[in-house]
Amino acid sequence: MISEPSRHCAVELQALPSRIGQVRRIISAQLRYWHLDPLVDHAALGVTELLTNVHRHAQPDKSCTVEVELLLDRLTVSVHDRDSRMPAVRDADPSATSGRGLAMIAAVSESWGVRPGDGAGKVVWFTLAAPSFATALPPLPVYGSTTDGPFGPGAGVTPEPARTRTRSAVVG
Numbered sequence: 001m002i003s004e005p006s007r008h009c010a011v012e013l014q015a016l017p018s019r020i021g022q023v024r025r026i027i028s029a030q031l032r033y034w035h036l037d038p039l040v041d042h043a044a045l046g047v048t049e050l051l052t053n054v055h056r057h058a059q060p061d062k063s064c065t066v067e068v069e070l071l072l073d074r075l076t077v078s079v080h081d082r083d084s085r086m087p088a089v090r091d092a093d094p095s096a097t098s099g100r101g102l103a104m105i106a107a108v109s110e111s112w113g114v115r116p117g118d119g120a121g122k123v124v125w126f127t128l129a130a131p132s133f134a135t136a137l138p139p140l141p142v143y144g145s146t147t148d149g150p151f152g153p154g155a156g157v158t159p160e161p162a163r164t165r166t167r168s169a170v171v172g
Contacts, residue, residue, distance in 0.1 A: 009067070014061075014064075031043055036130060043077055049102070049105055050077075050105070050126075057083065060082065074130060075127065077127075078126075089106065113126075
């Protein structure tokens with residue numbers, strides 16, 4: 001039996017350059033909390049590209065919601081904005097400095113797509129295959145006065161000293 005078949009996180013924001021980096025860090029931290037470290041780079045890249053698209057193209061404003069959901073062995077990252085225009089993968093000129101975002105998402109994700117939003121706008125999403133152990137692991141504990149800490153009971157036991165020669169260096 002799976003103890004937590006679904007995990008969900010949502011962040012509402014204005015897709016401004018300063019906020020994109022903050023949301024990338026929030027999503028990365030959340031994935032680490034869920035023991036999904038192998039997915040952090042691809043998820044951070046994907047969410048950065050989707051939020052950049054909202055910043056550059058969405059109208060009437062830059063309001064959006066980023067959602068991350070782990071359901072069994074699939075992580076879905078989605079961005080819902082209020083612009084109903086659907087994006088498309090473009091063939092970017094090799095010397096172009098933009099226009100490759102959706103192609104990069106397609107390259108690093110298991111699947112991706114776009115659908116009309118509930119009521120207004122659209123949702124652009126992508127999925128990543130989660131490690132099979134991710135749904136079985138409990139969230140990382142928060143250490144405090146009610147736990148044994150990161151080393152568990154008996155942590156006060158001093159290990160035998162190493163039998164190798166000790167070296168020191170002064171960096172100047």
